[in-house]
Structures are given as C-alpha cells and as structure tokens.
Amino acid sequence: MKYRLAILEQLKIQPYFEKRAFQQLSEQHRLKSTTVDTYISQSLKRREIIALRRGLYVSADFYHQHKGDISYSFYLANVLRRPSYVSSWTALQYYDLTTEVIHTITSVTAKTTRDYKTKIGDFAYQSLQSKLFSGFMSEKRSFEFFIASPAKALFDLLYLRTRHFHAVQLSDIDALIEGLRIDIDEMADQERRTFYSLVEDYLHHE
Numbered sequence: 001m002k003y004r005l006a007i008l009e010q011l012k013i014q015p016y017f018e019k020r021a022f023q024q025l026s027e028q029h030r031l032k033s034t035t036v037d038t039y040i041s042q043s044l045k046r047r048e049i050i051a052l053r054r055g056l057y058v059s060a061d062f063y064h065q066h067k068g069d070i071s072y073s074f075y076l077a078n079v080l081r082r083p084s085y086v087s088s089w090t091a092l093q094y095y096d097l098t099t100e101v102i103h104t105i106t107s108v109t110a111k112t113t114r115d116y117k118t119k120i121g122d123f124a125y126q127s128l129q130s131k132l133f134s135g136f137m138s139e140k141r142s143f144e145f146f147i148a149s150p151a152k153a154l155f156d157l158l159y160l161r162t163r164h165f166h167a168v169q170l171s172d173i174d175a176l177i178e179g180l181r182i183d184i185d186e187m188a189d190q191e192r193r194t195f196y197s198l199v200e201d202y203l204h205h206e
Contacts (some may be wrong), residue, residue, distance in 0.1 A: 004039040004182035005031045005081050008048055012059035015143065016079055019055040039154035050119050050173070052080055056064055066142070070094070073121065075143035077105045080116055080127045082107040085146035088126070090161065091153035098182050108133070108156050118158075125162050135198070157182075158199070165203060173199055 007025045011017045019040065026036045040057075043049045049057045056075070067074040074086050088106040092098045103124040110133045116123045135152030140146055148156060158176060162168050168176070173196070177184050184192060 003105065004029060004042065006047075007039065008043060008059065010043070011049075012061045014059070015062060016034050016052065016056060016058045016076065019057075020056075025033060052076065052120070053116055053166070056080070058120070067120065069142050071139075071141035071145055072104060072120065073141040074145035074147060076120075077107050077123050078145050079110050080123055081107070081111065081114060082127055083111075083133070085148055087136070087148035087153045088157040091148045092150070094147065095150045095153070095187075097150060097186055098180075100181065108160075128159070132156075132159070132202075146190060149191065149194070151191045154182065154184070154187075154195050155198045155202075158200075165199070168203070170196075170200055170203060 003026070006029075007022060010025055011021065014021075019036075022040060023033065024035050026039070031039075036074070040049070044051060047060055049059050050063055051057055056074045056079070077086055078084055084107040086094070087108045089098065089100065090104075090106045091101045093100065093102045106124045106126070107123045110130055111125070111127065113127045114125050116125075135155070136148045137148050138162065139147055147153075154177070157180070158168075158173070159165060161180070174200050184195075187195070
C-alpha cells in the first residue's frame with residue numbers, strides 16, 4: 001500500500017501519465033508487473049486516478065484542480081489521440097461563432113475516426129485526408145494545445161457534414177452556413193477570405 005501511495009504522489013503533479021510511467025516508478029521499488037496492474041486497478045476503484053483510455057490516466061487530484069480550465073480539456077484532447085487538433089463545432093464555439101451548446105470536444109485526426117467516452121468528458125475524433133491536416137495553430141494559455149483557425153474549423157465542419165463536399169457547389173456554401181446557425185459575419189475579414197479560398201481550392205481540385 002505504501003508503495004502505491006508513494007507512486008501516486010509522484011504522478012499527481014503530472015497533467016497525465018501513461019502506464020509505463022507507473023511501471024518505471026514501480027521498478028525503483030522492485031515491484032512485479034502483476035503488482036503494477038493491481039495497483040492501477042486499486043487506484044481506479046478508489047477514484048484516485050481516472051482512465052482516459054487504455055494505458056492513459058490522469059490523477060483525480062490534478063484533474064479536479066484544473067477541470068474548469070478549457071485549455072486543459074483541449075490539451076487532453078490533443079494527447080488522447082495523436083496527431084489531432086481541436087476543430088469543427090468545439091473550435092467554433094471557442095471563437096464565439098456559434099450559439100450551439102457543444103458538450104463533446106470535437107477534433108480532427110489524420111488517423112481513423114474514433115470516439116472516447118470518459119469520466120471527465122466525451123471526445124470525438126473525425127478523420128481528415130492527410131493533405132487537409134493543416135490550418136491549425138498552437139495556442140498557449142495555462143496549457144498549450146493545437147486548435148484550428150476559425151477559417152479551418154468552419155471548413156472542417158462543412159467538409160465532414162457534407163461528406164467531403166459531395167454534390168456541393170460554391171454557391172451552396174452560404175446557405176449551408178446559415179442552416180448551421182454559424183455567425184460568419186463575426187469572423188474576421190481575413191479569416192472569411194481564407195475560408196472561402198479553402199473551399200474554392202478544394203472544389204476546384206476535386
């Protein structure tokens with residue numbers, strides 16, 4: 001028991017940790033791998049740690065200290081599935097471009113589509129073509145995270161909603177945006193120009 005608590009004490013200052021970090025600390029006490037699995041299981045049952053996915057955890061102490069910080073949630077979204085960046089509805093809400101209430105953190109990834117339902121929230125990842133995995137930036141607040149620019153967030157949303165702009169013409173775009181209740185007029189002029197350029201380039205090359 002004392003070893004488990006000692007290991008947790010070292011890990012609780014980390015924004016997240018992997019199973020191998022638990023194993024490495026356990027090796028200092030010459031613990032067996034089966035003991036590590038038991039310790040992790042016990043810590044989960046006691047709600048001392050929270051599972052994000054298999055082999056990836058955050059200490060309950062760290063999470064409760066930072067759960068109100070949106071930059072921490074976005075940081076975890078980047079970590080949970082790599083490579084990825086926050087986009088679509090979540091990014092548009094972050095930029096105050098939609099009045100829709102979004103509970104799931106939506107991201108795009110160069111990997112396959114996948115959802116994670118965890119005790120700290122739901123995370124959705126939708127797959128983009130590798131050539132479109134761009135248009136995001138690093139933003140640093142309390143935690144650093146990758147997020148789409150306003151233009152790319154809107155592009156990603158429409159790309160995914162229309163199944164790669166299937167049967168969509170450039171003249172259809174404004175109606176699609178209006179139907180989704182997105183306030184594009186609140187987007188900076190340069191971002192709006194970038195958005196329409198992204199759509200036009202994609203439609204022209206497909």
